Amino acid sequence: MLKGKRVLVSGGTGYIGQAICETCAEYGAEVYFTWYKNEEKARKMEQSIKGSTAIRMNVKDVNDITAQVKKLHQDVEAFDILVNNAGSSQVMPLPMLEEEDFDFLVNLNVKGTVFLTKAIVMRMIRKKKGSIVNIGSIAGHRLLDVPVHYALTKGAVSGFTSALAVELKRFNIRVNSVVPGLLEDGVARVVPEDGKEDYIEHCAVSRLGTGKEVAEVVCFFASDRAGYVNGQNIVVDGGI
Numbered sequence: 001m002l003k004g005k006r007v008l009v010s011g012g013t014g015y016i017g018q019a020i021c022e023t024c025a026e027y028g029a030e031v032y033f034t035w036y037k038n039e040e041k042a043r044k045m046e047q048s049i050k051g052s053t054a055i056r057m058n059v060k061d062v063n064d065i066t067a068q069v070k071k072l073h074q075d076v077e078a079f080d081i082l083v084n085n086a087g088s089s090q091v092m093p094l095p096m097l098e099e100e101d102f103d104f105l106v107n108l109n110v111k112g113t114v115f116l117t118k119a120i121v122m123r124m125i126r127k128k129k130g131s132i133v134n135i136g137s138i139a140g141h142r143l144l145d146v147p148v149h150y151a152l153t154k155g156a157v158s159g160f161t162s163a164l165a166v167e168l169k170r171f172n173i174r175v176n177s178v179v180p181g182l183l184e185d186g187v188a189r190v191v192p193e194d195g196k197e198d199y200i201e202h203c204a205v206s207r208l209g210t211g212k213e214v215a216e217v218v219c220f221f222a223s224d225r226a227g228y229v230n231g232q233n234i235v236v237d238g239g240i
Helices: 015-026 037-046 062-075 099-127 148-171 187-188 193-202 211-222
Strands: 008-011 030-035 055-056 081-084 130-135 172-179 233-236
Touching: 008 193, 015 030, 015 037, 015 081, 015 211, 030 037, 037 055, 037 081, 055 062, 062 081, 062 099, 062 187, 081 099, 081 211, 099 130, 099 148, 099 172, 130 211, 148 172, 172 211
Parallel strands: 008 030, 008 081, 030 055, 081 130, 130 172, 172 233
Antiparallel strands: none
């Protein structure tokens, strides 16, 4: 499905990121992924995912994004697929929210996504071909008890996806967003047990999801098999 494709996954050492990297490789892609703090895991992934390349990148820093992508483009003419996965959350009610907390999430979840896309998409435009998959969250789409600034950033990913799909359509570049529900790991680690139980109670498949299940959807929509899918926010939440 992805044989011969070059894929860049941001936030590759995270729970969903690792699953995406592994699944892309299983489908034949040449995988590049970014990391920032967890070097030990990044090096282990390089060893376990054949032919993968780890790139240290601070996705909150536009200058670092630009510099690291410039280095990448010395060896890679262009990427066929970009997966904007890097992101984070915080357990922070609005009355306790400080400006630095807000800036952290916006810089990582929104600003980083926009400027990494800008850096990568220039070469896609030259080729007039490519696929971009943004990782959203149902926090930006549903009435859920989640931090408001996290929901705001994930809602922004949805708007970014729709607008970018229109802007890039003349270059044959598709842009979609995969919107995970509550998974077994990752963000779920900061969700209280009663919150998980409530989710499962209202979930049509009566369980939490897995990173692998999200990764399979990402790979399909990144591939040419989904050539008629564009500008969509594809929800993978078990039915909420």
